[in-house]
Amino acid sequence: MQQATAMKTTIKIFFGIIVFCFFNQLQLFANYNLTCLSNPAVSGLELTAFSGEDIASAIRSANAPALAKYFNSSIDLSLPGNEITCSKAQAEQIVRDFFAKNPPKSFKINHQGASKDGSQFFIGTYVSAKGKSFRTYFLMKKVSDVQYIQQLQFEEE
Numbered sequence: 001m002q003q004a005t006a007m008k009t010t011i012k013i014f015f016g017i018i019v020f021c022f023f024n025q026l027q028l029f030a031n032y033n034l035t036c037l038s039n040p041a042v043s044g045l046e047l048t049a050f051s052g053e054d055i056a057s058a059i060r061s062a063n064a065p066a067l068a069k070y071f072n073s074s075i076d077l078s079l080p081g082n083e084i085t086c087s088k089a090q091a092e093q094i095v096r097d098f099f100a101k102n103p104p105k106s107f108k109i110n111h112q113g114a115s116k117d118g119s120q121f122f123i124g125t126y127v128s129a130k131g132k133s134f135r136t137y138f139l140m141k142k143v144s145d146v147q148y149i150q151q152l153q154f155e156e157e
Helices: 002-038 052-060 064-068 088-101
Strands: 071-079 082-087 104-114 120-128 133-143 146-156
Parallel strands (some): 071 146
Antiparallel strands (some): 071 082, 120 133
16 A cells, blocks of 8 residues: 555656656747747847948948848838838838939948947948939947847938
8 A cells, every 4th residue: 555655656756747847848948939039140030230331232232122131120211302210111112212213323431430329320422323412321229139220311412
């Protein structure tokens, strides 16, 4: 009788350990997946790091889809005749139209800086093939440890 009770206790402890280990591993797996999905560097879904020169290259080549990769999900956009806060997809289309109307001759970053909160800004000059010159400004803000363009301006000089 004592042996049967000891066996039942051992089985309960054994199953308790198995259940504990299962849920512990399940929790670790869930935390890992949440970390992967929320961390662009791990998920591969977003850019992890880039420089102002990467953005300048996209502007220089009038590549709206490449430039849009750097946009925040919502962006303040200011172009001649169009000042709007819009989604990343809308901004890409608006910038694509701007580039189509003003194909690039050159783009150069003239000045850059950073604020205490980690934001970075860049001021440059975009010259179109038609000879128009635009003062260009973009502001990058950190979102989940990744810098995204929050504001983009092309102002005709």
